[in-house]
Amino acid sequence: MELHGENKFKVRSYSNAAFQLGKYPHKVHDLDPSSYESIPGIGKNLVPKLEELVRSGEMTYLNQWIEKTPDGVIQMMAIKGIGPSKVRTIWEDMEIESVGELLYACNENRLVDLKGFGAKTQEQVRLVIEFMLENELKFHYASIESLVTEIKAAFKRKYPQGLISEAGEMLRRDPVINELDFVCTEDLSTVLDLEQHKIPINQSIVSPSDFERELFLKSAHTDHISKLDSLEGVDAKEIYGKNGFKIIPAEMRNGQDEYKWSEQHQEGDLVDNQDLKGCLHNHSTYSDGIHDLRKMAEHLKMNGYEYFGISDHSKTAVYAGGLRSDDILRQHLEIDELNKDLAPFKILKGIESDILSDGSLDYETDILKSFDFIVASIHSNMKMDEETANRRLLRAIENPYTSILGHPTGRLLLSRPGYPIDHRMIIDACAANNVSIELNSNPMRLDIDWTWIPYCMEKGVKISINPDAHRIEGFDHMRYGVMTARKGGLTKEMTLNALKLDSLETYFRR
Ligand SMILES: [Zn+2]
Ligand SMILES: [Zn+2]
Structure with a gap:
């Protein structure tokens, strides 16, 4: 209600009722609705709403407010450090309707001059959101890049002679990453706990002589591989060669227009x-x-x-x-x-x-x-x-x-x-x-x-x-x-x- 700018006294009566119910020493379920009014903070007009809530587990009045509120704005309410009135300012004045948009605004320094905010609040909000986003299931390439670097470095510390490379979406430089694939010559789980990371980690362990070939197979998109008649060869170059193609750069193996591209271009033409x-x-x-x-x-x-x-x-x-x-x-x-x-x-x-x-x-x-x-x-x-x-x-x-x-x-x-x-x-x-x-x-x-x-x-x-x-x-x-x-x-x-x-x-x- 506060988020929607509802009357202050009304907001206060609901929030007080919730507070009082929270510390009420008896089970409301056990009471007869006729005695609800004896609960501190529950006025006459709240009785039917409380009755509905106890009976059905829902409150139509609350649902109506929720329906009027974008999901992303409700998610913003979960950000520690900004209450409903601040979320309202962000939503109304900046037209921001999701946590991600809000993070972007923080990074562009837009909260600093907003009424009731400041550099400190902005930084706090940014950190909280980053945490929230990190805990979701998909990742921006940039947010996962350092983890990949760390994993490869840890592997190399334990197996200086070992071979390891990221494969899959990471090697194709996809803007959004769902899981991490590695091709390596030693078992990665002897280096780190593959389960304890925020993103699923897969590995394929191969002998050094199969490394390049496996890396190709584990990093090219299936739609890219399906255009090849033969998968014979020890590495990408040989596999392409056997099919009569020039080598196609790893990030382009997406199953889109890359074969057509390679008729007119080669890797050296790409911008760097x-x-x-x-x-x-x-x-x-x-x-x-x-x-x-x-x-x-x-x-x-x-x-x-x-x-x-x-x-x-x-x-x-x-x-x-x-x-x-x-x-x-x-x-x-x-x-x-x-x-x-x-x-x-x-x-x-x-x-x-x-x-x-x-x-x-x-x-x-x-x-x-x-x-x-x-x-x-x-x-x-x-x-x-x-x-x-x-x-x-x-x-x-x-x-x-x-x-x-x-x-x-x-x-x-x-x-x-x-x-x-x-x-x-x-x-x-x-x-x-x-x-x-x-x-x-x-x-x-x-x-x-x-x-x-x-x-x-x-x-x-x-x-x-x-x-x-x-x-x-x-x-x-x-x-x-x-x-x-x-x-x-x-x-x-x-x-x-x-x-x-x-x-x-x-x-x-x-
Ligand atoms: Zn700009
Ligand atoms: Zn712009």
Whole structure:
């Protein structure tokens, strides 16, 4: 009731009744309903409800409130440290309806300025949620990666000569992992208790001479293997060779378009971390980031990149400190100064413009013109049917100032499916309007889904591997973007931020 903003006195009478019943020394079941009113805290109007509860184990009145509440919001009530009124603020003011979305908001520093919150509460909420999510049955690739590293290291400590590799979903770099498969030459259960981990762990123990072959069989998807006539061979290379194929990289053995891909490409064509020349779509202290422009730019420069595309939130994203026109002016002046300092490294002036409900961008043309590039993304009114979503996106894509379509479906893996879109129609429109599509590299997003990369490439739509960093540590997420892009067969040639600075600037101008 508190969650729904019900009258304070009413809320208090129910909560007091529950409290009193909890410490009532007798069994309510044993009482006649006519004497319920003698129980402290039970007023006349509560008697029939208590009677129903005792009789049926349910209360219609309570069920009505529950029906009005999304499951995810009820789950948020289980987060220690935030009571119903805080959950209400999160739900109403931020339109957050699941625990996963809330975690994402914490990581983007959005709770800090929310009424009744602060940095401390935000951190506390984040830790509690991480714990909750870790205890669920599916895992983001990034959340399980360190466990795999630990297991392999422990194995190697005990068996320095032994062979071990992750197989299955892990080796295919699936964004969501259900179980861990290992191929090894010694029994892994002599190293660790396979049962005591939060995720199921399977092993196949083989002799060293069978290791490579087993690794291939245990890591390629069955739909991939079923396309092979013969499984003869000691390793992947030989097995492919006997079937007349070039070797297909492990992360691409998904049973999708990889055989077709291998007719025109080879492993060396795939984008890799060192191919990225810069990093687009990032946030600074101007909107909801933690680090300032200089710190972020210097970090990238120091790590060998040529450019840093800043794209703070736009004015409608008030919850994320969206930039008003005078902020933009101030930011552009600062960038001009920094660029003198950092040359030949360059900060590119961008914005992550909200795509408004009607599909328009968030500023007047004069302001839109002042950017080097614009990432257009949907952040609000995300509950749309496919037709509405398509219409909204198409209009944004057709805007001549849009350079990159940001996180195309708005999904958060394992917590929010995102709005439905017609991928083909959207990709076709990007092709027609020279718009690139983002592969948002946050391991909770990885949006656009990698399965659409082949179609993007076919249509000539470049993919931008963007970390959406809100702090310098966020740049590390590009790694997950690269992994996932490789799954889909993305070549460096079709990667927007594998372009060198001058080519990228020409691309944006055009
Ligand atoms: Zn965004
Ligand atoms: Zn962003």
